Amino acid sequence: MSRDTDTVLTAYVVESQTTITLGHLCRSCGVHAEWVQQLVAEGVLEPAAAGERERWAFSADSVPRVHTALRLQRDLGLNVSGVALALELMDEIRTLRRQLDAHQER
Amino acid sequence: MAGHFDSTETGVEYKDYYKTLGVSRDVSADEIKRAYRRLARKYHPDVSKEPDAADKFRAANEAYEVLKDPEKRAAYDRIDPDEARASGARGGGFQPPPDWDRGFEFHGGGYTGGDSADFSDFFESLFGRGFAGGPGAAAGGPRQRGGMRGRDHVARVEIDLEDAFTGATRDLTLNAPDTDAQGRVTHRERTLRVRIPKGVRAGQQLRLSGQGMPGMAGGEAGDLYLEIAFRAHPHFRVDGADLILDLPVAPWEAALGATVKAPTPAGPVDLRIPPNSNGGRRLRLKGRGLPGATPGDLYAVLRITLPPADDEAARALYERMADELAFNPRARLGV
Incomplete structure (x- = not known):
């Protein structure tokens, strides 16, 4: 395990209005643009600005989602539709957990 | 392992x-x-x-x-x-x-x-050892002049509600699932000292510039994305920017009205309970939730807590209420 606690790193909240380009998203995850295009076609990702693929922009907070999609595909052998289904179910579980937690008495 | x-x-x-x-x-x-x-x-x-x-x-x-x-x-x-x-x-x-x-x-x-x-x-x-897990040229990210930018890392971290409330510098240990050049999952445990911005919410992401994978051939390093979750808090539940508190009150405080102390992450405040409040009533403390451009609210949910009837005096008081109050708590059930 590496410790790197000599310097204090400043963290910035990723605002959902901030957008990144298709190229940036591909470099972030090391994937082809075609693969991101498949995620868009399955409804996993929604381009913030639609239109020509070259001009696509995505919300900056979609980076972890694409990373998760990539892991699910590679580790579990899912196709893109399977990835889409898994992500939707994971979102739903997260929402339900949050609601459960907000309503449980302490 | x-x-x-x-x-x-x-x-x-x-x-x-x-x-x-x-x-x-x-x-x-x-x-x-x-x-x-x-x-x-x-x-x-x-x-x-x-x-x-x-x-x-x-x-x-x-x-x-x-x-x-x-x-x-x-x-x-x-x-x-x-x-x-x-x-x-x-x-x-x-x-x-x-x-x-x-x-x-x-x-x-x-x-x-x-x-x-x-x-x-x-x-x-x-x-033997594998190839060093550098960023994958094989994966075909577009090339940039002056080398290729490293990939971003994503990790989930749990922080205390108080740290989000005030902002804090904390050592965060990350066990980041990540993919290497061949696309397999790898794990790396790192401890970083991070300044957590005030008002961050569960489900939001923090970005740490240049803390991802190193770049190739002089390219800049990728970023580290931290997905934020809160550790369970003993008093407060979190709903977006709002906080929810179960506040125990005595029956007479709820019935007669009272001003009671209520905890908030910023310290105790006085909360006025209107007369004839029932259990489950939500009282809103505006702007006492998580801070931000639109600060959240704090909701105190009244939980009426009965004094035990375990001595003569307490029993006598309950008996007097039973005798003198014409009260059927099940009237709405028709019984």
Whole structure:
């Protein structure tokens, strides 16, 4: 395990209005643009600005989602539709957990 | 990593990859794949809630890396488990037999997936170290002038509600699931000292510039994304930017109205309870939730708490209420 606690790193909240380009998203995850295009076609990702693929922009907070999609595909052998289904179910579980937690008495 | 045998001084211990996958030694390649997939679904760090999921997932990956490949599997099968265990028990640690890999071409490093940091010493003693897990040119990200930018890392961290409320500098230990150049999951544990911005909310992401994978050929490093979750708090529940507090009140405080102390993350405040409040009533403390451009609210939910009727005086008071108040709490149920 590496410790790197000599310097204090400043963290910035990723605002959902901030957008990144298709190229940036591909470099972030090391994937082809075609693969991101498949995620868009399955409804996993929604381009913030639609239109020509070259001009696509995505919300900056979609980076972890694409990373998760990539892991699910590679580790579990899912196709893109399977990835889409898994992500939707994971979102739903997260929402339900949050609601459960907000309503449980302490 | 789940080892079945005691570690020796030299640290290398025999690993029973069949046992890791829960299959017998004579199963087909299809069976091995099925067993691996089952374990991967169960222990995948994105999906699993089990505390040691990451370790189990790593162990399954290592086992599958060997057993899915007919050549590696055949070479591995040549090692006599009993002999390997015995040599481990003698204190020398596991040493592969000198000619165990004769006739195979994989020796001297190189395997199809995984990160050398991720596999055990046992694996390395057999198959050598993998290629250094740099950012994958093979994955085909567009090239940039002046080298290629490193990939971003994503990790989940839990912080205390108070840290989000006031902002704080904290040491965060990350166990980041990540993909390496060959696209396999790797894990890296790092501790970073991070200034957490005030008002961050669960489900939001923090970005740490340049803390991802190093770039290639002079390219800049990627970023680190931290997905924020809150540790369970003993008093407050969190709903977006709002906080919810169960506030115990005495029956007479609820009935007659009262001003009581209520905790908030910024310290106790006085809360006015209107007369004739019932249990479950939500009182809003505007702007006392998580701070931000639109600060959240704090909701105090009244929980009427009865004094125990365990002495004469208390019992007498309850009896007087029973006698003098014409009250049927079940009137709405029609009984």
